[in-house]
Amino acid sequence: xxxxxxxxxxxxxxxxxxxxxxxxxxxxxxxxxxxxxxxxxxxxxxxxxxxxxxxxxxxxxxxxxxxxxxxxxxxxxxxxxxxxxxxxxxxxxxxxxxxxxxxxxxxxxxxxxxxxxxxxxxxxxxxxxxxxxxxxxxxxxxxxxxxxxxxxxxxxxxxxxxxxxxxxxxxxxxxxxxxxxxxxxxxxxxxxxxxxxxxxxxxxxxxxxxxxxxxxxxxxxxxxxxxxxxxxxxxxxxxxxxxxxxxxxxxxxxxxxxxxxxxxxxxxxxxxxxxxxxxxxxxxxxxxxxxxxxxxxxxxxxxxxxxxxxxxxxxxxxxxxxxxxxxxxxxxxxxxxxxxxxxxxxxxxxxxxxxxxxxxxxxxxxxxxxxxxxxxxxxxxxxxxxxxxxxxxxxxxxxxxxxxxxxxxxxxxxxxxxxxxxxxxxxxxxxxxxxxxxxxxxxxxxxxxxxxxxxxxxxxxxxxxxxxxxxxxxxxxxxxxxxxxxxxxxxxxxxxxxxxxxx
Amino acid sequence: xxxxxxxxxxxxxxxxxxxxxxxxxxxxxxxxxxxxxxxxxxxxxxxxxxxxxxxxxxxxxxxxxxxxxxxxxxxxxxxxxxxxxxxxxxxxxxxxxxxxxxxxxxxxxxxxxxxxxxxxxxxxxxxxxxxxxxxxxxxxxxxxxxxxxxxxxxxxxxxxxxxxxxxxxxxxxxxxxxxxxxxxxxxxxxxxxxxxxxxxxxxxxxxxxxxxxxxxxxxxxxxxxxxxxxxxxxxxxxxxxxxxxxxxxxxxxxxxxxxxxxxxxxxxxxxxxxxxxxxxxxxxxxxxxxxxxxxxxxxxxxxxxxxxxxxxxxxxx
Amino acid sequence: xxxxxxxxxxxxxxxxxxxxxxxxxxxxxxxxxxxxxxxxxxxxxxxxxxxxxxxxxxxxxxxxxxxxxxxxxxxxxxxxxxxxxxxxxxxxxxxxxxxxxxxxxxxx
Numbered sequence: 001x002x003x004x005x006x007x008x009x010x011x012x013x014x015x016x017x018x019x020x021x022x023x024x025x026x027x028x029x030x031x032x033x034x035x036x037x038x039x040x041x042x043x044x045x046x047x048x049x050x051x052x053x054x055x056x057x058x059x060x061x062x063x064x065x066x067x068x069x070x071x072x073x074x075x076x077x078x079x080x081x082x083x084x085x086x087x088x089x090x091x092x093x094x095x096x097x098x099x100x101x102x103x104x105x106x107x108x109x110x111x112x113x114x115x116x117x118x119x120x121x122x123x124x125x126x127x128x129x130x131x132x133x134x135x136x137x138x139x140x141x142x143x144x145x146x147x148x149x150x151x152x153x154x155x156x157x158x159x160x161x162x163x164x165x166x167x168x169x170x171x172x173x174x175x176x177x178x179x180x181x182x183x184x185x186x187x188x189x190x191x192x193x194x195x196x197x198x199x200x201x202x203x204x205x206x207x208x209x210x211x212x213x214x215x216x217x218x219x220x221x222x223x224x225x226x227x228x229x230x231x232x233x234x235x236x237x238x239x240x241x242x243x244x245x246x247x248x249x250x251x252x253x254x255x256x257x258x259x260x261x262x263x264x265x266x267x268x269x270x271x272x273x274x275x276x277x278x279x280x281x282x283x284x285x286x287x288x289x290x291x292x293x294x295x296x297x298x299x300x301x302x303x304x305x306x307x308x309x310x311x312x313x314x315x316x317x318x319x320x321x322x323x324x325x326x327x328x329x330x331x332x333x334x335x336x337x338x339x340x341x342x343x344x345x346x347x348x349x350x351x352x353x354x355x356x357x358x359x360x361x362x363x364x365x366x367x368x369x370x371x372x373x374x375x376x377x378x379x380x381x382x383x384x385x386x387x388x389x390x391x392x393x394x395x396x397x398x399x400x401x402x403x404x405x406x407x408x409x410x411x412x413x414x415x416x417x418x419x420x421x422x423x424x425x426x427x428x429x430x431x432x433x434x435x436x437x438x439x440x441x442x443x444x445x446x447x448x449x450x451x452x453x454x455x456x457x458x459x460x461x462x463x464x465x466x467x468x469x470x471x472x473x474x475x476x477x478x479x480x481x482x483x484x485x486x487x488x489x490x491x492x493x494x495x496x497x498x499x500x501x502x503x
Numbered sequence: 504x505x506x507x508x509x510x511x512x513x514x515x516x517x518x519x520x521x522x523x524x525x526x527x528x529x530x531x532x533x534x535x536x537x538x539x540x541x542x543x544x545x546x547x548x549x550x551x552x553x554x555x556x557x558x559x560x561x562x563x564x565x566x567x568x569x570x571x572x573x574x575x576x577x578x579x580x581x582x583x584x585x586x587x588x589x590x591x592x593x594x595x596x597x598x599x600x601x602x603x604x605x606x607x608x609x610x611x612x613x614x615x616x617x618x619x620x621x622x623x624x625x626x627x628x629x630x631x632x633x634x635x636x637x638x639x640x641x642x643x644x645x646x647x648x649x650x651x652x653x654x655x656x657x658x659x660x661x662x663x664x665x666x667x668x669x670x671x672x673x674x675x676x677x678x679x680x681x682x683x684x685x686x687x688x689x690x691x692x693x694x695x696x697x698x699x700x701x702x703x704x705x706x707x708x709x710x711x712x713x714x715x716x717x718x719x720x721x722x723x724x725x726x727x728x729x730x731x732x733x734x735x736x737x738x739x740x741x742x743x744x745x746x747x748x749x750x751x752x753x754x755x756x757x758x759x760x761x762x763x764x765x766x767x768x769x770x771x772x773x774x775x776x777x778x779x780x781x782x783x784x785x786x787x788x789x790x791x792x793x794x795x796x797x798x799x800x801x802x803x804x805x806x807x808x809x810x811x812x813x814x815x816x817x818x819x820x
Numbered sequence: 821x822x823x824x825x826x827x828x829x830x831x832x833x834x835x836x837x838x839x840x841x842x843x844x845x846x847x848x849x850x851x852x853x854x855x856x857x858x859x860x861x862x863x864x865x866x867x868x869x870x871x872x873x874x875x876x877x878x879x880x881x882x883x884x885x886x887x888x889x890x891x892x893x894x895x896x897x898x899x900x901x902x903x904x905x906x907x908x909x910x911x912x913x914x915x916x917x918x919x920x921x922x923x924x925x926x927x928x
Contacts, residue, residue, distance in 0.1 A: 067651070069775070076650055116748060117674065118669075122670040160664070167912040173905055194871075196869040348592070519837075609832075625882075643880050645886030804896070
C-alpha cells in the first residue's frame, strides 16, 4: 500500500496536478500574473513529461500509478506507455510554443484601469486547461475518467474558438460544442454498456474480458462514431474549418495540433488496446474509407480557399484523414502490421508540429501585412523570410516530402499497405500527397516569386515569435531526420496486442 | 404482476410521453416546461432504481438548475427568430434519420435484454474497504475515496465551463457582474417568495451536505440547492453577485478545488499516495473536502446559470 | 419483466428519441433539450446496470451511482456553456439556429 515519492509513477500525478494548479492560480491571481503563472506551469510540464518519457525509456516499460492506492476495478489507474509518452511530449512542446508566441496577441489595454482584460485572462486559463485535459486523455486508463477528460478538452477548446467574440466565431463555437457533446455522450453510452457486460471500466481489465459479438460491435460503433465526430472525421467534419480558422492564431494552433488528436488517441486506445487484434477487417475498411473521404474532400476544398487560415483549416481535415488509415492498414487483411500504428502516431505527431507552426506563421503574416488573402501573398518571402521558411518546412512535412516527419509517417503507412497487400490505400496515400502539394504550393510558389512587388508591412514582426514558429517547423523536420528514437518510444510498454490473437 | 411493476411501467410510459412532447412541441416554452417535468419524473425513476443519491441530484440539477437555466434562456431568446424554420428537411433525409434512431434504440434494447446473468457488479468490491473510509454511504466512498480523482476533475470541469461562460462577455464588460441580462423589478411577489424560501433552502442545502457522508445526499446536491437559492435571490433582486474580477469571488471559487488538491497532495506524505486519506482520519478528511467544496460548487453552478458578466441592460432587451 | 428491464427499454427509447430531436430540430435550444434527453437516457441505462448489480446488502452498485452523479453535473455544465453561447449569438445576430454562417471576415 505504501509507495515512495521517488517512484516515477508519481510524475504522472504531477502531469495532472501542475496544469490544474495553473488554472486555479491563474483564476486567483488574474491580470498579468495569469500569464507568468501559466508560462511557468508550461515549463514545469515540459520537465515532468521529460521525466515520464525518460522513465519509460529507461525501464522499457509503461509507468503506472494507482490513485489513492486503490487499484482497478474499484480505483483509477494512470498509465503512460510509449504512445502516451510521445503524445504528452508533443503536447508539452506545442503548448509551450503557443505560450511563448501568444503574449503580443493578448496585450493589456493601455489604460490601466482594469486589472485584467478578458482575452488575456481567458486565453491563459484555457491554455493550462488544455494541457491538463490532454495529459488526462493520454494517462487515464478508466473509460469514465476519459469521458471527463473528453469534456475537459471540449470545454477548453470551445471558448478558444469564440475568443474574438464575433458572430462568426460564436456560431462556429456553438456548432463545435454541439458536435463535441453528441460525440462524448455516445462515447459514454458505449462505456456504460461495457460496464453492463463486464463490470469494469478499466481498459486493460476490459481487454481480457471482451468477446466478439453483436453487443461489442454496437458498443464499438457508438464509441468510434462519437469519437470520430469529435475528431472531425469526414463526413462529420463540417464544424472544423470555421472553428479552427476563426480563433486567434495561438488558439488555432492548439485546436488543430492538439485538441482534435485527443479523440483520435482514444480511438487508438479502443481499437488497439481494448479490443486488441479483434478481427475487424470490414469495420476497419469503413474507418479507412472515411479517412479517404477526408483526404480527398479536405484536399480539394483546401485548393479552393481564398484565405490562408481557411486553407490551413481544410488541410487539417485532410491530414486527420491519414490518421484513420492506420486502422485498415493494421487490421485490414488479418496480416500483422505494427508499422501502421507507428505510422498513424507519427502522422499525429508530425502534423501537430507542422500545423501549429503553420497557424502561427499565418498569424504573423496577417499581423504583418494586414490580411491573409492567398492571392495577395506574392513576394512575401522577401519581406518575411523566416516566417516563410518555417511555413515552407511545415508544408513539406504535410505533403510528405523527405526527410520530414510527415514523410516518415506516410512511408510507414505505404509500407504497411504493401505488406498487407492493400494497394488501394497506397494509391490514396500518393494521391493525397499530390493534393497537399497542390494546395501548399498555391501559397509557397507565389511567396517565393521574385518578379512581384512584395506586400507592404504594416507592422513589424517580432524576431522571437518568428523563432518560435521556426522551432516548431524544425521539430516536424527533426522527427524525419531522427525517426529511430520516437519509433522505439512508441513501441515501449505496449501490450503485445497483435501477437496475442495471431498465433 | 405486482403493483411496483405496474407503477414503474406507468412511470416509464409517462417519461416517454413527456419526452415525445419535449421533442415534438411546436413552441420552445412548453418544451422547456415539459423538460422540467421530465426531470422530476426521471428522479422518481431513480427512486424506483433504489438510487436516492442520484434521485436527489437529478431533481436538484437535472430538473431544478437546468430548468432554471433553460427558462431564463427561452425568456432571453423570445420568439423573435423564425429564421431557423426556413430550412425544411427533405423527406428522404427525414426517413433516414428515423431509420437510424429506430436502429439505435432497437440495438440498445437488444443489449439490455441480453445483459449477462448474474449482473457483473462492483458492489461487493466497494463494500469491503468501506469501513476504512469512515463513511457509511458507499456512494460517498466512491466519490471521495475510491474514485476521488473523478470528483476532483469534475469540479475542474465545472470551473472550466464557468470560465467559458465568462469568456463570452464583451471586452468592455469584463469587470462587470453576471446577472442574466435583466434588472429585477423591486418589490413584487417574487421578493416575498425569495425571502421566505431562501433561508429554508439554505438550511436544507447545508443539511444535505452534512448528511451525505452517511445517508443519501452530498455536496453536489447540497450545492445545487444553494445555487438554486442564489439564482432565485438574483432573479428577485434580493442578492447580488460581485464582478467576475472580484478577488473575494475568485478566492471562494478556488477554495474548494484547492483544498481538495492540497489534501490530496498531503496523501503523499501521510499514506504515500495522491488522494489517499490517512486511516482513522478518513472521514474527517472527506467531510473537510465536502465542506470546502460546497460553497465553491454552489457559486460555480449559480454563475453558470447567471451567464457572462455584462453591463446593466438597456431598455430594448 | 423486471423493474430494471422496464427502465432499460425506456432509456433505450429515450436515446433514440433524443438523437432524432438533435438531428431534426433546427433551433439550438431544442437541440439542447434533445441532447439532454439522450444524456438522461444514457445515465438511466447506467442506473439500470447499477440496479442489476445489487449485492452484499446494497440495493445497487454504488460505483455506478457515483459515476452517474458526476455525469449529471458534467452534462449540466455542458448545457450551461451551450446556452450562454447561444444567447450571445442571438444578441449578435438575432438568430438561434445553426443555419449557414455569413461570409468570413478578413485576416485574423
